[in-house]
Amino acid sequence: MIPDLSRFARAALWDHITPLEQAANISREIGGGPLFVKRDDANGLAFGGNKVRQLEYYLGDALAQGADTILMTGAVQSNFVRTAAAACCKLGLKCHIQLEDRVPKDDFEYNKSGNVLLNQFFGAALSFFSEGEDEQAADAELEQIAATYRADGRKTYVVPMHPSHAPLGALGYLHGARELVDQMNEMAIRPDRIFVGSGSGNTHTGLLVGLRLLGDKTPVTGVCVRRDAGLQAPRIRARCDHLLTMLDTGLALQDDDVEVDDTFLAPGYGRAGPQAREAMLLAARLEGLIVDPVYTSKVLAAAIRFSRAHREKTSIFIHTGGGPAIFGYAENVREMLNEETAPEES
Ligand SMILES: Cc1ncc(COP(=O)(O)O)c(C=O)c1O
Known part of the structure; x- marks a missing residue:
């Protein structure tokens, strides 16, 4: 159970539930397992996001x-x-x-x-x-x-950046975890794996701790968007422990709860590799969905790889927003579109 959070001050910014939708066109195109998208990109305030x-x-x-x-x-x-x-x-x-x-x-x-x-x-x-x-x-x-x-x-x-501060932002994803579990129950979805971006770590931490507090054991892959797995894993573990201390529930995470994957981080923060670019185009062309070159394209790339490898398994991609970056990174987006239309060399 998630404890009463009313002892932490909360400013009301958004009071609605974000959809959990199936990306059936992507699954069909890649011949993969069922893929669902938790649409936290659609949470209303100024183009939304986590x-x-x-x-x-x-x-x-x-x-x-x-x-x-x-x-x-x-x-x-x-x-x-x-x-x-x-x-x-x-x-x-x-x-x-x-x-x-x-x-x-x-x-x-x-x-x-x-x-x-x-x-x-x-x-x-x-x-x-x-x-x-x-x-x-x-x-x-x-x-x-x-x-x-x-x-x-x-x-x-x-609002500090360094991870020594109390992970107040992660509290928001305790609500996110509860919302997701309710939707999974209502829609009878039993995911084999959940994919979420892992940067500062607030989203990953709150979601993972929230799921475990609710008794949900679904593996969560934190897809590295900022630093490699060797640095990110201990950071997330420390953030989770800090959050659990703040909540004082007596729950401790298992060692294998914290999973991070940096396969799609290259060529680095703010730059999309080939699989991330593929994910951007699949999402846009098949689902009308914007995933950005910095964060969510890498997370979706990880979910796509999982889906391709396990036709029988269900996954959830937490879409954490980032849409406006398409315009900030327009030069790279245009390069990507030009690559797509460039004639093949004979
Ligand atoms: C769109 C988007 N997704 C994911 C992340 C990573 O989230 P977190 O910083 O909570 O790890 C960020 C961080 O800035 C983001 O902007």
Whole structure:
């Protein structure tokens, strides 16, 4: 059972259930097993995504502390900061976003379109940070900026990036896990495996802990989108243990509960390899579904590989959003489409 979460402050951002849909056209095309999509990309707030569930708890905490200014850090095309900028509008908070140089890309659309344009549309203040791989340094820079806001009389709240902070965002995916289990029961779906993106780890952690608290033993593969499996596995284990301590339920995870797969991470964060590009086109052309080049294409690629290998097995792909990145990465999307139409060499 998931314990009562009312002791954790929550800001209401989204109060609906996201669909669980079958991607029957993809399964048919690849000759694979049944594949379902949990549509957290369709959760309403500003193009949606997994970060809406997470922000309910970060921003709930911020409001409980009396903050009026939120500071966040993320990659240039981060979905987290875009969703936060929109959520701050809804909650009447000022938002400051720090964009980190994390991807070797410098074209106009990457720097100005997609999520960046939306951040500006939502009126967030933007600053830039030249280091993309040092979470502690990014947080420290944000703390310095927060001090300047405080000097102007504002009450600041920094949403940290470094994994030493309490995994408040993962609380949102306890609700996600409950919702998914209810849908699996209603639809009589017994998945053999669930695939979810694993970056900061909040989604993976909340979903995995939530399922286990509900007594659901379905294997969960965290598909690495940011760092390799050797780094991600201990990070997720520590995040899960931290969350379980916060919840104080007495549950402990088994060693084999934490599974991560970095097969589709190459060529690196923010860059889609061939299987991820294939997943983007299959989703678009067969299901009318947008999966992005940074996160969800890699997760869907892992689900497709599983489905191809096990015709008799059912899988669920947690679609965590990221749609606006299609515009931020338009150069790469066009390259992909050009490759597709390029004449074969004879
Ligand atoms: C679209 C999308 N999917 C998945 C992830 C990974 O989620 P998490 O950071 O909770 O591990 C992110 C993170 O930014 C994301 O934007």
